[in-house]
Amino acid sequence: MGIVGVGFPIPTSDKCKLIFGFYYKPLPTTGKSVGADFGMKDAYLTLSTGEKIQHPQPLKHSLKKLRSLNKALSRKVKGSNGWWWCVRQIARLYRKISNQRKDFHWQLASKLCKKFDTIVLETLNIDGMKRLWGRKVSDLSFYQFVEILRYKCQKHKRLLKEIDQWTATTKPCSTCGFHNENLTLNDRQWTCPECSSHHDRDINAAINILRAGMVSVT
Numbered sequence: 001m002g003i004v005g006v007g008f009p010i011p012t013s014d015k016c017k018l019i020f021g022f023y024y025k026p027l028p029t030t031g032k033s034v035g036a037d038f039g040m041k042d043a044y045l046t047l048s049t050g051e052k053i054q055h056p057q058p059l060k061h062s063l064k065k066l067r068s069l070n071k072a073l074s075r076k077v078k079g080s081n082g083w084w085w086c087v088r089q090i091a092r093l094y095r096k097i098s099n100q101r102k103d104f105h106w107q108l109a110s111k112l113c114k115k116f117d118t119i120v121l122e123t124l125n126i127d128g129m130k131r132l133w134g135r136k137v138s139d140l141s142f143y144q145f146v147e148i149l150r151y152k153c154q155k156h157k158r159l160l161k162e163i164d165q166w167t168a169t170t171k172p173c174s175t176c177g178f179h180n181e182n183l184t185l186n187d188r189q190w191t192c193p194e195c196s197s198h199h200d201r202d203i204n205a206a207i208n209i210l211r212a213g214m215v216s217v218t
């Protein structure tokens, strides 16, 4: 334990985190590795352990409120009092969402660093994801999370491994390796025609991500 410096970014104004920022104590090794898959549909992050991490309720609530405010804004006459009221509400809500999201990201990154020595992710191809999913990708700000996780892993001497976006992780069966070319975006669950294993799409991908990452680690 020791002082690591004062020029160091302080995560939030939260007191405990402030102390954590100045005193760094390496976390004990756990001997565990995890693969994590970012998602849009069922969960924010799915782990190869089978755990699905959702957005916390307060953040979900704010995002919902933002959608309805945006809708209300589009119905107002531009420049009217009602229009300006909406603009102010939206600006205030954006600040709130940004803080809620930051808290969520810091907590999630801490949790992963505490539980695992090696964390494997797929390199994000944001342009491709945008084409596929629309603007929701930027709302979810995966990039911000990866940056926070990278910083935390460095501090805790954890290994953050990113596998390239061309590695097949969704279609191969994580049990037998069969490539399911018929899998579509809407198939959330599937059964392998080769070995009959039943898969949750995201958990299967997270396991494949972990494997691909571990191959290049060893």
Ligand SMILES: [Zn+2]
Residues within 6 Å of the ligand: 173, 174, 175, 176, 177, 178, 192, 193, 194, 195, 196, 197
């Ligand atoms: Zn199989």
